[in-house]
Amino acid sequence: MPNYLSEAEYLAAYNIHDYPVPLASVDVCIFTLHQQSLKVLLVKRKEYPHKDRWALAGGFIDIQQDTHLEHTALRTLVKKTGVTTPYLEQLATIGNNQRDPRGWSMTAVYFAMIPHVELLQTGTELSQWSDVSLAINLDLAFDHRQLLQLALERVRAKVLYSLIPAHLISAPFTLTELQRAYEIIMGHEIEKKSFRRRLEREQVLHETGQIKQEGAGRPAALYTLKPECADFNFKRQLESE
Amino acid sequence: MPNYLSEAEYLAAYNIHDYPVPLASVDVCIFTLHQQSLKVLLVKRKEYPHKDRWALAGGFIDIQQDTHLEHTALRTLVKKTGVTTPYLEQLATIGNNQRDPRGWSMTAVYFAMIPHVELLQTGTELSQWSDVSLAINLDLAFDHRQLLQLALERVRAKVLYSLIPAHLISAPFTLTELQRAYEIIMGHEIEKKSFRRRLEREQVLHETGQIKQEGAGRPAALYTLKPECADFNFKRQLESE
DNA sequence: TCAATAGTGTCTATGAGACAATATCTT
DNA sequence: AAGATATTGTCTCATAGACACTATTGA
Numbered sequence: 001m002p003n004y005l006s007e008a009e010y011l012a013a014y015n016i017h018d019y020p021v022p023l024a025s026v027d028v029c030i031f032t033l034h035q036q037s038l039k040v041l042l043v044k045r046k047e048y049p050h051k052d053r054w055a056l057a058g059g060f061i062d063i064q065q066d067t068h069l070e071h072t073a074l075r076t077l078v079k080k081t082g083v084t085t086p087y088l089e090q091l092a093t094i095g096n097n098q099r100d101p102r103g104w105s106m107t108a109v110y111f112a113m114i115p116h117v118e119l120l121q122t123g124t125e126l127s128q129w130s131d132v133s134l135a136i137n138l139d140l141a142f143d144h145r146q147l148l149q150l151a152l153e154r155v156r157a158k159v160l161y162s163l164i165p166a167h168l169i170s171a172p173f174t175l176t177e178l179q180r181a182y183e184i185i186m187g188h189e190i191e192k193k194s195f196r197r198r199l200e201r202e203q204v205l206h207e208t209g210q211i212k213q214e215g216a217g218r219p220a221a222l223y224t225l226k227p228e229c230a231d232f233n234f235k236r237q238l239e240s241e
Numbered sequence: 242m243p244n245y246l247s248e249a250e251y252l253a254a255y256n257i258h259d260y261p262v263p264l265a266s267v268d269v270c271i272f273t274l275h276q277q278s279l280k281v282l283l284v285k286r287k288e289y290p291h292k293d294r295w296a297l298a299g300g301f302i303d304i305q306q307d308t309h310l311e312h313t314a315l316r317t318l319v320k321k322t323g324v325t326t327p328y329l330e331q332l333a334t335i336g337n338n339q340r341d342p343r344g345w346s347m348t349a350v351y352f353a354m355i356p357h358v359e360l361l362q363t364g365t366e367l368s369q370w371s372d373v374s375l376a377i378n379l380d381l382a383f384d385h386r387q388l389l390q391l392a393l394e395r396v397r398a399k400v401l402y403s404l405i406p407a408h409l410i411s412a413p414f415t416l417t418e419l420q421r422a423y424e425i426i427m428g429h430e431i432e433k434k435s436f437r438r439r440l441e442r443e444q445v446l447h448e449t450g451q452i453k454q455e456g457a458g459r460p461a462a463l464y465t466l467k468p469e470c471a472d473f474n475f476k477r478q479l480e481s482e
Numbered sequence: 483t484c485a486a487t488a489g490t491g492t493c494t495a496t497g498a499g500a501c502a503a504t505a506t507c508t509t
Numbered sequence: 510a511a512g513a514t515a516t517t518g519t520c521t522c523a524t525a526g527a528c529a530c531t532a533t534t535g536a
Contacts, residue, residue, distance in 0.1 A: 007342075010289035014343045017258045020304045024263050024336075024347055048251035061336065063261050063345035069336035093334040093349045095265075095302065095310035101248075102255045104304035106265055106349070108334045176488075193490075194525050201524085217487030218533040236497095236524060237476050417515075434517075435498050442497085458514030459506040477497065477524095 022095060022104040026072040027058035027144065029091070029109065029151040030081065032129060033168040033181055034116040038155075039129040040148060041080055042140070046125050049101045050141035056148065057127075058107070073110045080127055082120050087113040087167035087230065091151055099143045111151045115170035159185045160237040163204060163225060172208045172222035175199070188241050195238075204229040263336065263345035267313040268299035268385065270332070270352040270392040271322065273370060274409040274422055279396075280357075280370040281389060282321060283381070287366050290342045291382035297389065298368070299348070314351045321368055323361050328354040328408035328471065332392055340384045352392045356411035400426045401478040404445060404466060413449045413463035416440070429482050436479075445470040 030041040042054040057080045059072065066072045070088065078084055088110055095106030119127050130138075136148055158164050165181035166173070179195050199205055205223040213219040271282035283295040298321045300313065307313045311329065319325055329351055336347030360368050371379075377389055399405050406422035407414070420436050440446055446464040454460040 007289045007292065011342055016262060016264060016344060019301070021257060021262050022265050022302055022304055023257060024265055048248045051248065060260070061263055061345070061347070063263055063338065067338050069334065069347065072336075090333060092331060093310065095313075095349065097304065097308050101252055103257060104302070106302070106310065106347070108336065108347070174488085191526055191528090192488090193492095193527085196489075198525080213534075215487085216485065216535050218489075220488055235478050239526075415515085432499050432501090433515090434500080434519095437516080439497080454507070456514090457508045457512065459516075461515055480499075 020104075022106045023060070023100055023102060025058055025060050025105065025107045026069065026076060027056045027107050027109045027147055028073050028076050028088075029056055029111040029148055030077060030086075031111065031113050031132075031151075031155065031168065032116045033165075033184060034129060036180075036184060038132045038168075038184060039116075040132050040135050040151075041119070042128055042130045042135060042138075043080065044126040045141055053141040054130075054135075054138055055141035056144045069108055070110075073108075073112070077112055077114075080119070081114060081117055082122075083114045083117060087164065091147075091154055094143065094147065107147075109147050109150070111154065113164060113167035115168065155185060160240055161234045163229060163232050166225040167230070171224040172210060173224075174212050174220035174222060176220060178223075182238075186238070186240070190238060198234060202229075202232065202234065204232050261345075263347045264301070264341060264343060266299055266301050266346065266348045267310065267317060268297045268348050268350045268388055269314050269317050269329075270297055270350065270389060271318060271327075272352065272354050272373075272392075272396065272409065273357045274406075274425060275357040275370060277421075277425060279373045279409075279425060281373050281376050281392075282360070283369055283371045283376060283379075284321065285367040286382055294382040295371075295376075295379055296382035297385045310349055311351075314349075314353075318353055318355075321360070322355065322358055323363075324355050324358060328405065332388075332395055335384065335388065348388075350388050350391070352395065354405060354408035356409065396426060401481055402475045404470060404473050407466040408471070412465040413451060414465075415453050415461035415463060417461060419464070423479075427479070427481070431479060439475060443470075443473065443475065445473050 032039050041057055043057050045051055045053050045055050057076050059076055061069070061072050066075065073088055077086060077088070091109040091111050093106065093108045097104045099105050119129065121127065132152060136145065136152065138145070140148065155164065159182060165185060166178060169177055169181050175196055179190065179192065182195070183189050204226055206226050208222045208224060210222040211219040212222050273280050282298055284298050286292055286294050286296050298317050300317055302310070302313050307316065314329055318327060332350045332352050334347065334349045338345045340346050360370065362368065373393060377386065377393065379386070381389065396405065400423060406426060407419060410418055410422050416437055420431065420433065423436070424430050445467055447467050449463045449465060451463040452460040453463050
């Protein structure tokens with residue numbers, strides 16, 4: 001490399017295509033809760049490579065259109081579900097020379113949590129909500145099975161000390177509905193009283209004043225998650241069983 | 242894009258340089274403990290952009306040489322410190338069109354923890370251990386000040402429930418030395434008994450049988466961290482003050 | 483009134499914090 | 510023996526789990 005006199009000169013001469021570079025993409029594991037089970041959004045690939053295989057939602061970074069990495073993730077999310085303001089968290093970044101037949105590939109993996117919506121099949125690809133217990137056994141495209149496995153581990157760890165299940169159900173919700181969301185992810189029942197006590201103590205929910213009456217039984221108070229508590233972490237964990 | 246008949250045909254025709262792509266790099270926040278304070282490794286940049294500014298250790302992915310993203314991080318680590326088997330954890334991936342004057346840039350940020358070593362100034366750049374309280378106020382290259390800030394937040398969060406301070410000191414160590422490492426990161430003293438009790442309960446240390454005698458006082462037992470416990474997390478946190 | 487669901491009272495168990503007491507060295 | 514540092518005993522406090530109890534609705 002020549003020794004430039006000034007930074008301006010160096011930058012003017014810089015061209016990324018003079019160098020061998022990796023592919024750069026974003027994949028998003030989009031979760032929701034529906035019919036008492038955790039679902040993940042899968043997309044049927046229309047193009048090579050891995051054409052016609054199920055995959056996580058994802059795509060290349062569009063350096064014209066996206067100003068930040070999160071924009072790529074949000075763009076993907078909106079394209080697949082039409083949802084605009086979900087819970088989005090970076091999970092990990094995987095990069096190696098094996099995962100994509102087109103060459104060295106680096107992908108930033110996010111996971112998103114949204115209340116259930118029917119999928120609008122507006123894109124060119126077919127998409128569906130798949131039960132995670134089924135999805136994890138499918139032969140997904142690329143290394144997406146591993147990515148899903150990673151995402152599940154993170155979600156199952158975070159459910160013990162965070163409020164993430166609140167992002168999977170539509171607001172306002174009852175405490176029983178929220179507890180049920182925790183139980184589905186944890187895979188076992190939890191104590192009603194401990195559950196309510198920690199929510200009460202930390203003041204993370206807003207009581208709307210509305211009530212929900214459904215069939216028999218005492219009506220339940222309706223709550224929303226306080227926006228400033230979206231990422232709240234408890235200091236102590238629930239028992240993992 | 243043409244409609245290929247076969248995957249092989251598609252792959253043969255694929256050329257990454259037909260597309261606008263971002264820069265892809267790895268940055269590593271290398272921490273150690275020395276003279277009772279947390280230090281981070283800073284490197285003086287020899288080349289544009291941000292020539293002559295201090296920066297975190299980092300570099301581009303070498304798609305010929307590196308098979309995995311971690312290799313880029315480990316290569317960087319070895320180049321700067323000569324150390325080969327440290328604690329390495331992915332922190333976050335930052336990507337946007339602002340952080341590098343050469344264009345859209347994506348960097349996978351890792352943090353590493355190593356026992357203190359004198360820096361062998363073998364590379365072309367000058368490197369030094371900098372006290373984090375100083376480094377965080379420097380005008381570092383790129384967005385490295387933010388990256389350092391992120392790393393510090395992660396470390397200060399993890400010290401409450403993990404064993405990461407054990408990676409900052411050389412083994413074997415005494416329980417008092419390990420406790421001191423926790424205290425330096427936490428910024429305040431902790432209770433000796435609670436500290437020892439949780440280590441004992443979880444059986445995460447190996448008692449070497451050796452003792453350390455230094456000046457007056459009862460000699461201390463020497464321990465190592467059990468390798469399988471390198472990433473152990475406690476269920477309950479220490480008080481953050 | 484009964485069944486069903488929401489919500490509360492309170493005892494126990496676990497593990498962290500506080501701090502005093504004991505143990506084993508050097509000088 | 511005195512001083513220094515390591516190690517342990519044990520009380521208190523916070524918070525999760527267990528589980529029984531009360532409250533409010535519809536049929």
